[in-house]
Amino acid sequence: MTTNDSILVVGAGFVGLATAAFLATKGLTVTVAERNQFIVDSLRKGKLHFREPELAKRLKVVVGTGRLRVVLPSRDIYQKASIIIVAIDSADQQTWKMKLAAFERMAAWIGGVKRKQPAVVLLKSTNILGFAGLFRQLLDQAAFGHEVQLVVNPEFLREGCAYEDTVRPWRVVVGADDLKARRRVVRFYKKLLSASVPIIETDCASAELIKLGANLYLSHRLAFIHEIAEYAHLQSLDITAVKQAIGLDPRIGSDYFEPGLGFGGSCLPKDCYLINSRESETGFTFHTAETALKINERVLDTIVASLQIRLGRFKGKNVAILGAAFKPETDDTRGSQAVKLALKLRRRGAKVAVYEPFLTGADHIVDGNLPLAHGLNEALTSAHVIVVGTAHRRLRNLRPKTVAALVKNKLVCDRFGLLNRTTWKKHGFEFV
Numbered sequence: 001m002t003t004n005d006s007i008l009v010v011g012a013g014f015v016g017l018a019t020a021a022f023l024a025t026k027g028l029t030v031t032v033a034e035r036n037q038f039i040v041d042s043l044r045k046g047k048l049h050f051r052e053p054e055l056a057k058r059l060k061v062v063v064g065t066g067r068l069r070v071v072l073p074s075r076d077i078y079q080k081a082s083i084i085i086v087a088i089d090s091a092d093q094q095t096w097k098m099k100l101a102a103f104e105r106m107a108a109w110i111g112g113v114k115r116k117q118p119a120v121v122l123l124k125s126t127n128i129l130g131f132a133g134l135f136r137q138l139l140d141q142a143a144f145g146h147e148v149q150l151v152v153n154p155e156f157l158r159e160g161c162a163y164e165d166t167v168r169p170w171r172v173v174v175g176a177d178d179l180k181a182r183r184r185v186v187r188f189y190k191k192l193l194s195a196s197v198p199i200i201e202t203d204c205a206s207a208e209l210i211k212l213g214a215n216l217y218l219s220h221r222l223a224f225i226h227e228i229a230e231y232a233h234l235q236s237l238d239i240t241a242v243k244q245a246i247g248l249d250p251r252i253g254s255d256y257f258e259p260g261l262g263f264g265g266s267c268l269p270k271d272c273y274l275i276n277s278r279e280s281e282t283g284f285t286f287h288t289a290e291t292a293l294k295i296n297e298r299v300l301d302t303i304v305a306s307l308q309i310r311l312g313r314f315k316g317k318n319v320a321i322l323g324a325a326f327k328p329e330t331d332d333t334r335g336s337q338a339v340k341l342a343l344k345l346r347r348r349g350a351k352v353a354v355y356e357p358f359l360t361g362a363d364h365i366v367d368g369n370l371p372l373a374h375g376l377n378e379a380l381t382s383a384h385v386i387v388v389g390t391a392h393r394r395l396r397n398l399r400p401k402t403v404a405a406l407v408k409n410k411l412v413c414d415r416f417g418l419l420n421r422t423t424w425k426k427h428g429f430e431f432v
Contacts, residue, residue: 005028005082005083006029006031006080006081006082006083007020007023007028007029007030007031007081007082007083007085008030008031008032008033008077008078008080008081008083008084008085009023009030009031009032009033009085009087010032010033010073010084010085010086010087010088010106011032011033011034011086011087011088011089011125012032012033012034012036012039012040012043012049012070013087013088013089014050014052014055014157014159014162015087015124015125015155015157015162016032016034016085016087016088016124017032017043017048017055017059017162018052018055018157018162018163018165018166019085019087019124019155019166020032020062020068020085021055021058021059021062021068021163021166022058022163022166022167022192023192024062024065024067024068025058025061025062026192027067028067029067029068030062030067030068030069031068031069031070031071031077031081032068032069032070032071033070033071033072033073033074033077034070034071034072034073035072035073037072039070040070040071040072043059043063043070044063044069044070045063046059046060046063046064047060050330050331050332051160051329051330051331051332051358052159052160052162052163052330054161054163054164055162055163058163075109075112078106078109078110079109079110079112079113081119082115082117082119082120083119083120083122083188084110084119084120084121084122085122085124085153086106086121086122086123086124086125087124087125087155088102088125089125089266090103090125090126090127090131091126091127091128091270091273091274093266093270093334093335096270096273096274096277097277097279098127098128098131098277098279103135103138104138107135107138107139107141107142107145108138108141108142110139110142110145110148111139111140111141111142111143111144111145111146111147111148112142112143112144112145113144114143114144114147115144115147118147118148118149119147119148119149120148120149120150120151120181120184120185121135121139121148121149121150121151122151122153122185123135123150123151123152123153123154124153124154124155126154126155126211126212126215126267126270126271126274127208127274128208128274128275128277128279128280129205129208129209129212129274129275129277129280129282130205130208130280130281130282131208131280132150132152132175132204132205132207132208133204133205135150136150136204149176149178149180149181149184150176150177150178150181150204151174151175151176151181151182151185151204152173152175152176152204152207152208152211153172153173153174153175153185153207154173154175154207154208154210154211155211156169156170156171156211156214159265159327159330159332160327160328160329160330168194168197169193169197170197170198171197171198171199171200172189172193172197172198172199172200173199173200173202173207173210173211174186174189174199174200174201174202174207175201175202175203175204175205175206175207175208175210176203176204177203177204182201186199186201211271212271212274212275213275215267215268215271215272216271216272216275216286216288216289216292218256218263218268219263219268219269219271219272219289219292219293219296220288220289220291220292221256221257222256222257222262222263222268222292222296223262223263223291223292223295223296225243225257225258225259226259226260226262226295226296226299227295228242228243228246228259229243229259229415230298230299230302233415239259239417240417243257243258243259258391258416259415259416259417260337260391260415260416261299261300261303261337261338261341261389261415261416262295262296262297262299262300262337263292263296263337264326264327264334264335264336264337264338264340265326265327265332265334265335265336266332266334266335268335269293269296269335270335272289272290272292272293273289273293275289276289276290296337299337299415300337300340300341300344301344303341303387303413303415304341304344304345304348306413306432307319307345307385307387307413307432308348310385310411310432311384311385311411313349314345314348314349314350315348315349315350316349316351317349317350317351317384317385318350318351318353318382318383318384318385318408319342319345319350319351319352319353319383319384319385319387320353320355320373320379320380320383320385320386320387320407321338321341321342321352321353321354321355321379321387321389322355322376322379322386322387322388322389322390322392322395322398323338323355323356323357323388323389323390323391323392323395324336324338324339324342324354324355324356324359324365324370324372324389324390325338325356325358325359325390325392326338326390327390328390328391328392328393329358329392329393330358331356331358331359333356333359333365333366333367334367336367336389336390337389338354338387338389338390339354339365339367339368339370339389341387341389342354342368342370342389343367343368343370346368346370352370353373353378353379353380353383354370354371354372354373354379354389355372355373355375355376355378355379355380356372356390357376357392357394357395358392359372377406380403380406380407381406381407382406382407382408383406383407383408383409384407384408384409384411385409385411385412385413385432386403386407386411386412386413387412387413387414388412388413388414388415388416388418388419391416391418395418395419396418396419398419400423400424400426400427400429401427404427404428404429410427410428410429410430411429411430411432412424412429412430412431412432413431413432414431
């Protein structure tokens with residue numbers, strides 16, 4: 001792979017755009033294929049369709065210079081590209097099955113033309129274990145597919161820091177069964193990244209396990225601290241001290257160790273399901289994934305039970321949920337525990353008002369068709385209980401005196417420890 005290669009990035013999400021913008025910033029010319037016409041039009045103007053501050057700035061620059069262009073998918077762009085980076089949504093979030101149709105079409109287009117130099121496909125999309133082998137078979141069914149080099153090159157980006165993590169990754173994993181393909185991609189990354197970035201070379205299947213295994217560990221770590229926090233809450237213990245003391249053990253650490261409403265988003269829950277997908281046909285069950293998902297669901301059920309004890313029947317009760325994004329400082333509600341909690345409460349008869357500060361232009365959340373309050377005051381007015389749904393920094397600035405004048409009951413559920421309990425209790429608020 002050289003800097004003269006024609007680069008195609010398939011998918012204009014966090015991973016695809018962070019990768020494309022980084023490559024374009026390095027002086028390469030990159031084409032991004034995206035099937036959503038609205039997103040294509042927006043990106044062509046240099047406008048990002050989700051909240052990712054640093055990426056938004058970089059995107060505007062590279063689109064302006066012409067080094068990054070955005071198009072609708074077509075056979076032509078696949079056949080012209082010598083480097084194809086696949087960063088599409090690979091699994092159905094309802095059934096957790098692979099979206100094979102997109103990959104079948106992709107394989108036919110990539111392998112349908114002969115090139116002077118073999119094209120290399122980098123699979124960044126997270127897939128089931130063994131998917132690379134399946135995609136290899138799809139490629140080989142095309143006329144020239146056997147010439148295509150396949151590499152599993154998983155991403156490890158944190159939403160909110162997608163561009164920064166692309167520029168300065170903690171590690172790069174290059175998984176290929178073909179040694180030439182592996183070396184080709186390693187050389188490419190060494191030209192782009194700092195020499196201090198570790199590059200792990202392995203086979204396709206091992207690279208797949210690295211990605212899913214990393215997210216499985218993070219999911220289980222979060223499930224652990226949530227279970228500890230759940231017990232501490234039920235016994236009125238000092239969870240702050242418990243968490244701090246456990247985390248001070250250097251073998252454990254305090255990063256990614258904060259309790260709240262559980263883990264959400266488009267990665268951790270999905271990967272806990274994918275690693276045990278029946279489609280993989282491994283015959284192996286990762287019980288840690290099952291446990292993490294079970295604990296994650298129980299967190300919300302415990303909160304619902306606690307609220308019911310304090311409120312009695314939910315019917316006719318107003319619940320204000322502050323924050324709907326799955327993690328702080330983002331506007332992404334996919335897999336959000338706050339949204340799931342809102343839907344659970346609504347099904348039990350509660351009137352739920354959801355406020356998300358980074359979705360001020362939206363009327364509702366697609367998942368569950370959940371209406372959004374048009375402002376903080378609207379969400380808080382006549383609330384019987386306030387639930388902190390996302391630990392957005394700006395919510396720390398809530399003034400209990402101002403809030404008290406709006407709500408019906410001075411009752412708060414803050415599992416993140418975002419609000420200063422001493423201050424709020426002085427103004428008559430109780431925490432549940």
